[in-house]
Amino acid sequence: MFIHSVITGGQSLNDTLSGFEALAETTREKNIVVWLNEYFGPVLQEGVGFADMSACKKHANKLHGSVAIARWTADTFGHDVEEMISRKLTFEEAVKATDFTIMTKQRLLVVQRDLFEQLDRIGLF
Numbered sequence: 001m002f003i004h005s006v007i008t009g010g011q012s013l014n015d016t017l018s019g020f021e022a023l024a025e026t027t028r029e030k031n032i033v034v035w036l037n038e039y040f041g042p043v044l045q046e047g048v049g050f051a052d053m054s055a056c057k058k059h060a061n062k063l064h065g066s067v068a069i070a071r072w073t074a075d076t077f078g079h080d081v082e083e084m085i086s087r088k089l090t091f092e093e094a095v096k097a098t099d100f101t102i103m104t105k106q107r108l109l110v111v112q113r114d115l116f117e118q119l120d121r122i123g124l125f
Contacts, residue, residue: 002064002124004033007050010040017045017055024059032062033122038071039078065122067115072107080104081111 005020007013024032036043036050043050050056050066072078083104084094091112095105 002031002033003027004035006035006037007043008037008040009043012040013043013045017053021055021059024055024062027062030062030064032059033064033124034066035069036066037069039069041071065124067118067122070114072111077107077111080107084108 003023005016005023007016007020020032020034034050034056045053056063072081080100083100084091087094089097091108094100094108100108
């Protein structure tokens with residue numbers, strides 16, 4: 001079983017780091033997957049990326065891996081992902097939907113491929 005923890009850049013960084021640390025304290029396994037979400041800004045603390053933050057170093061033995069959710073172009077990729085999420089659709093459902101344009105579907109497939117390739121690299125599938 002894997003536990004997923006989202007760390008968000010921007011104003012929520014410290015809160016989501018605290019949540020990650022609290023979660024890491026509850027397990028002895030190497031079973032945490034961190035999702036680094038750059039939607040609200042880069043995941044940086046005083047110019048330091050997550051891998052070099054004290055929270056990561058302290059709990060490195062519990063981290064199975066991480067997935068970076070890049071900040072895509074807001075007017076295209078970002079809008080398409082927001083629309084998919086607001087409609088509570090999976091990537092597969094969105095790509096099959098008749099009311100998404102071919103370009104929207106293509107951008108969603110690019111995002112999906114990026115995320116799934118990262119998951120493959122850390123061995124979740």
